[in-house]
Amino acid sequence: MYxxxxxxxxxxxxxxxxxxxxxxxAVNVGFEAGQITGLIxxxxxxxxxxxxxxxxxxxxxxxxILLDGEDIWARPKEIGRVRTRVGLVMQYPEYQLFDxxxxxxxxxxxxxxxxxxxxxxxxxxxxxxxxxxEASLLDKSPFDLSGGQKRRxxxxxxxAMRPEVLVLDExxxxxxxxxxxxxxxxxxxxxxxxxxxVILVSHSMEDMAQYCDRVVVLxxxxxxxxxxxxxxxxxxxxxxxxGLDIPEVxxxxxxxxxxxxxxxxxxxxxxxxxxxxxxxxxxxxx
Amino acid sequence: MxxxxxxxxGLGFSYDAESESDAVVALDDISLTIDEGxxxAILxxxxxxxxxxxxxxxxILTPSRGELIxxxxxxxxxxxSDDEIxxxxxxxxxxxxxPDNQLVATVVEEDVAFGPENLGVPRExxxxxxxEALATVGMTEYARHAPHKLSGGQKQRxxxxxxxxxxxxxxxxxxxxxxxxxLGRREVTDVMERLNREQNMTVLHIxxxxxxxxxxxxxxxxxDGKILLDGTPKEVFSSVEPLLAAxxxxxxxxxxxxxxxxxxxxxxxxxxxxxxxxxxxxSLFKEKxxxxxx
Numbered sequence: 001m002y003x004x005x006x007x008x009x010x011x012x013x014x015x016x017x018x019x020x021x022x023x024x025x026a027v028n029v030g031f032e033a034g035q036i037t038g039l040i041x042x043x044x045x046x047x048x049x050x051x052x053x054x055x056x057x058x059x060x061x062x063x064x065i066l067l068d069g070e071d072i073w074a075r076p077k078e079i080g081r082v083r084t085r086v087g088l089v090m091q092y093p094e095y096q097l098f099d100x101x102x103x104x105x106x107x108x109x110x111x112x113x114x115x116x117x118x119x120x121x122x123x124x125x126x127x128x129x130x131x132x133x134e135a136s137l138l139d140k141s142p143f144d145l146s147g148g149q150k151r152r153x154x155x156x157x158x159x160a161m162r163p164e165v166l167v168l169d170e171x172x173x174x175x176x177x178x179x180x181x182x183x184x185x186x187x188x189x190x191x192x193x194x195x196x197x198v199i200l201v202s203h204s205m206e207d208m209a210q211y212c213d214r215v216v217v218l219x220x221x222x223x224x225x226x227x228x229x230x231x232x233x234x235x236x237x238x239x240x241x242x243g244l245d246i247p248e249v250x251x252x253x254x255x256x257x258x259x260x261x262x263x264x265x266x267x268x269x270x271x272x273x274x275x276x277x278x279x280x281x282x283x284x285x286x
Numbered sequence: 287m288x289x290x291x292x293x294x295x296g297l298g299f300s301y302d303a304e305s306e307s308d309a310v311v312a313l314d315d316i317s318l319t320i321d322e323g324x325x326x327a328i329l330x331x332x333x334x335x336x337x338x339x340x341x342x343x344x345x346i347l348t349p350s351r352g353e354l355i356x357x358x359x360x361x362x363x364x365x366x367s368d369d370e371i372x373x374x375x376x377x378x379x380x381x382x383x384x385p386d387n388q389l390v391a392t393v394v395e396e397d398v399a400f401g402p403e404n405l406g407v408p409r410e411x412x413x414x415x416x417x418e419a420l421a422t423v424g425m426t427e428y429a430r431h432a433p434h435k436l437s438g439g440q441k442q443r444x445x446x447x448x449x450x451x452x453x454x455x456x457x458x459x460x461x462x463x464x465x466x467x468x469l470g471r472r473e474v475t476d477v478m479e480r481l482n483r484e485q486n487m488t489v490l491h492i493x494x495x496x497x498x499x500x501x502x503x504x505x506x507x508x509x510d511g512k513i514l515l516d517g518t519p520k521e522v523f524s525s526v527e528p529l530l531a532a533x534x535x536x537x538x539x540x541x542x543x544x545x546x547x548x549x550x551x552x553x554x555x556x557x558x559x560x561x562x563x564x565x566x567x568x569s570l571f572k573e574k575x576x577x578x579x580x
Contacts, residue, residue, distance in 0.1 A: 042468075043470070044437070175332065176330075176533055176534065178331060206538065243469050248497065249538035251560045252538075252542065252564050256564055259568055270541050274546065277546065280571075281571070284571070
């Protein structure tokens with residue numbers, strides 16, 4: 001059974017008006033427990049609509065969203081509980097920081113949920129640690145942090161709820177390479193520590209290759225490709241047909257294959273390609 | 287010898303420079319020259335000072351120390367008069383990161399006309415400039431559309447057209463591709479390259495994407511307010527260790543070759559493109575084959 005499943009979901013904006021636009025059309029996607037699934041698609045692919053459905057911000061016009069096999073809209077009045085179990089980190093989440101201190105901001109949702117202060121404090125510290133935010137920053141105003149620190153504080157605000165499913169829309173956008181690696185690395189660690197299911201929306205095929213177990217490609221409101229990272233990336237021609245590019249290192253590896261160098265393995269990451277080259281050289285050298 | 291288009295001599299900038307205790311040094315002792323028609327990528331980690339440098343070139347900020355010579359006009363900490371600043375900004379335009387923050391009008395062509403209209407450009411000339419600018423960025427058919435309904439890449443191209451209508455000689459792109467999807471990024475970088483090639487526009491492209499930087503003819507790397515590296519993509523990406531230490535990376539192919547070199551394989555430094563890297567690695571296998579034949 002999937003941890004979170006999208007079943008036969010269709011959604012049309014402005015139905016029966018001249019502005020009618022089908023955002024999602026009979027979409028079926030399953031997200032397996034404890035895995036990191038990447039979600040890719042161009043502007044207009046229906047990605048944002050889908051993401052907002054996963055934690056009940058948008059109610060599908062038809063079809064179901066199943067969390068642990070239960071329709072999240074079975075009891076609409078309790079949809080708030082779904083939002084603590086499925087945490088959504090929106091794009092540029094640092095724009096949503098607002099409270100007086102980082103500590104209060106990160107604990108905001110917990111306080112709203114009526115948790116007692118001692119527990120909130122422990123959870124806030126744990127979440128801050130998860131994203132590598134030093135304890136000394138917790139008493140500062142969020143507006144005095146650097147861009148990268150703000151981003152991590154905003155993500156910590158979601159992690160503090162300890163969501164079972166974590167959905168992130170471009171969590172590394174606009175960060176420098178080290179900042180990207182840091183943020184994506186923290187997500188991986190959160191997954192490992194709490195066994196969480198992670199859904200990562202990104203435009204970067206390199207990040208997908210490096211951090212995801214599975215990939216779902218959306219195109220014009222439909223699932224175009226879906227599978228393990230290697231399965232999807234080896235269909236480079238289909239990816240290219242929707243304007244997506246395989247990672248550069250994989251292009252090099254495939255060019256070598258074409259020239260008669262039989263490389264195999266995880267050619268879509270630098271480490272994987274390096275190991276494949278070493279392996280083959282070793283075999284040839286013998 | 288003709289003078290440089292942009293020249294910095296011991297240029298420095300501090301935020302909150304009035305109160306010495308709180309002053310944050312963003313740029314320190316920067317000296318460089320940029321000639322007309324260059325296509326330069328500027329790399330640096332978040333907070334390295336690269337955006338500060340761009341804002342100095344466009345006089346959004348005034349230098350704290352040193353001199354900046356923009357098309358023959360010297361700027362010091364004294365600053366310039368408003369009229370002089372506007373003269374410079376006509377020559378050196380800027381496109382920012384967030385496409386939604388820089389469009390002001392409700393119709394695309396009115397947005398493009400906004401700058402020159404404020405300069406008092408006569409009507410026929412204005413019409414011509416707007417049409418040309420939209421044609422250059424490939425947005426002519428959207429002239430009467432509403433900007434908020436465009437995609438990110440299209441919005442950025444409208445923003446570029448708005449700068450082009452001012453007829454600048456240099457455009458600074460301050461992470462103008464950061465918020466775009468891959469298609470949008472390609473649209474914007476294609477426009478940059480075309481402007482540089484066809485109109486001899488000086489292009490300064492600040493970016494976190496190494497593959498984009500590799501397309502420029504020169505790369506300047508800023509780290510902690512200083513120039514760390516300055517050279518061709520080949521030269522800069524040969525310096526893998528300093529780049530990594532500065533929180534940056536290299537194109538993936540360069541990284542792969544670097545790792546193989548570290549393991550003792552004899553490969554050339556500074557390969558950046560897929561073709562170069564493929565050829566270099568292929569040579570390893572060819573040699574082995576030849577040896578086997580012997």
